Amino acid sequence: MNTSTGPAERRTHTEQGIERKQQLLDAAAVLFSSKGYANTRIADICAAAGVAKGLVYWYFPTKEELFAELVRSMRLQLRRAQAAAMDPEADPLTRIRQGTEASVVFMAEHRAYFALLDVERSQDELSGRGSDVADVLREGSDVYATDVVRLVRDAQQQGLVPDGDPQLYAVGVLGVVSSFSHALRNGSLDVDVDELAAFVGGWVMRALAGETVAR
Amino acid sequence: MNTSTGPAERRTHTEQGIERKQQLLDAAAVLFSSKGYANTRIADICAAAGVAKGLVYWYFPTKEELFAELVRSMRLQLRRAQAAAMDPEADPLTRIRQGTEASVVFMAEHRAYFALLDVERSQDELSGRGSDVADVLREGSDVYATDVVRLVRDAQQQGLVPDGDPQLYAVGVLGVVSSFSHALRNGSLDVDVDELAAFVGGWVMRALAGETVAR
């Protein structure tokens, strides 16, 4: 209904427009991650960005879509950071460690923003009303999982990781990264970021490839 | 706030009353975990429980408190399950493994209900308005953490776990359990529960005590 000129529909923005849009995204990121999605009003975002209440809708069709765009953007950056950190020449296990460490560092550096992704955990919060933001979130997780699964499989073929469902290993790797990042964000940890990254890297390595001492 | 005759103030319930309350808790659990806290309306809960809209407030002072009660109850049961699974005679590392496996199994058996605790991750969603539900959640996590930290410390003293901040190890243990449980709930995994529990147990053991093969 109203398929024609709906707002924010593939608009072309001027340079100034792009800037504005970014301002809004930034403001939204800060607010969403500090007060949560539900407790952040569109009006808050506008106020924070110093613009009038209606302007968000020039750039984003809905609050949810604004959120989704934020998530996509974060994810893109994270993947770039991971890619940059992984030595293409290295063995898969090492690559996993590098990706892991890079993720921890990246998330630490973008603490504020990354709190957003905690929502990945409670997808349903948003999917409740049949929105397709849930899709964005689900897709996103899948991408990482696929990546890690591939690496684990490679590592297994090279005998670096014991047999077993690669899917399981992947869940372990991804989950642990996000757990530590979360703890860091929450202030429950009081460590240097690099130290933490190293620790998580080690943790994952041991969990994937370690020999357990006699039980 | 609520100094006088406010409703639901340590009420004494008749037998039927207790039953009703449980009905409400059950209905709430299902709805909260499937649609999320924010998307579940008091009215929904009442409808699901087959009672009139006003009745919730006879048993619970607020929606938040209803939620909190649910969380407390789950947590209590989980701790009982853990306690039951941990051999008091065993060494700390083994106890961690036992607790870990018990947790996975328990969470699997209470999938529906446990999705609730995913919210722990996004505490801020609720704490936004200065409620004290956030406190309940925070406390809860702390309890587990304290437990595990103690066990890790013991294990370190016995040389079963390498030196290092016990807090860090604890985050790793707890995070991994919840990650796997989450994945299980989400259907991303297709394994037998016991198998999964064993896997997670092994994972934690290796991560805590494993020797990494030469890099």
Add this chain to the structure above:
Amino acid sequence: MNTSTGPAERRTHTEQGIERKQQLLDAAAVLFSSKGYANTRIADICAAAGVAKGLVYWYFPTKEELFAELVRSMRLQLRRAQAAAMDPEADPLTRIRQGTEASVVFMAEHRAYFALLDVERSQDELSGRGSDVADVLREGSDVYATDVVRLVRDAQQQGLVPDGDPQLYAVGVLGVVSSFSHALRNGSLDVDVDELAAFVGGWVMRALAGETVAR
């Protein structure tokens, strides 16, 4: 989306509730017909009925549905008035005249309310957003049309009305009634209601059965 306990869904109302609902309908009728649908705010209706802003939604799912219910109710009453006025023994032409006159009288007596049906004319005003209120309106008109078409056909068979598409005659009959009613409501006419009814009755009779003097 939210198929379960949506508001105002086949609610059973207490006696008091039914009364309230009527109060709201009454208030709405007055406002809609004096200020138009678009210019009447839900808040206005509540204020006029002396209740809180949210209450409408206990009785009606949406503003549109409230409107539709109003229309249905008016229509029902009109049809009753028509039925009561038409002598079952009389010939079809006479019956048309009786129905016509009764309609004029009825609409005059319910001026305020009936202004609502002017909207029948601009169905699209409401159907714009894909609502199904438009359906209600369209259906309604059809009912009358069907009735009249039948009567015209009968009259033709009895030689009381010349041959020709009964549909056309029906449009003429219905249109003329609503035109006169509209004019009456608007104050452009300054006649006694019964006089007007007689005039319209005569007009329709002549138009249907009259012989035109040589051209």
Add this chain to the structure above:
Amino acid sequence: MNTSTGPAERRTHTEQGIERKQQLLDAAAVLFSSKGYANTRIADICAAAGVAKGLVYWYFPTKEELFAELVRSMRLQLRRAQAAAMDPEADPLTRIRQGTEASVVFMAEHRAYFALLDVERSQDELSGRGSDVADVLREGSDVYATDVVRLVRDAQQQGLVPDGDPQLYAVGVLGVVSSFSHALRNGSLDVDVDELAAFVGGWVMRALAGETVAR
């Protein structure tokens, strides 16, 4: 209000400007008549005309005025068509018939545009906020009414139409034309335009001058 340099104040337009203005009027006509006044957004009109959102205000001071201009223009054309169709030599009754038939034909030929005038019926929709568009509409109707009243009066003096309030007869004539036009536009009728015009002409003639057969 709008004493100084307000936009669209008796502007003089370049040739291109006039063209643009017409484009806007055309687009508006289509949209208004298909979706209704209220459901047509300025933005829609611009999109349909292929211009930027702000431009309308260079040519028209307000949405209402744009609408009014459209109405005025239609009306002018209709009156011209009527005038052209009415034989100045003919008797008043014949002139009414000619005007009637011309109106039906004209409205049929401008279906899309003419749906607009249906709004005349629900003036209040627009007049709600004290606008003066209502005035335009009211004036318009009056013009026709005055015309017809004069013709009827003449006809009565010549004994072509029985005595009775000319105002009443006028309402009948005008109403019937618009009823049939409306039905035609709505697709409820499936007749040839000329046929319809003839029918309406006949209908009006009989209603005005016909002798009713014995009741």
Add this chain to the structure above:
DNA sequence: TATGAATGAGTATTCATTCAT
């Protein structure tokens, strides 16, 4: 003239909570 951006008042609807019975 023309454009894209910005403004801000206006409003339907939701929903936790309270109340009378």
Add this chain to the structure above:
DNA sequence: TATGAATGAATACTCATTCAT
């Protein structure tokens, strides 16, 4: 205890209109 009704604050979204360029 239980119910249906009532309250009212809160908020996403719309859209006519204005503005800077």
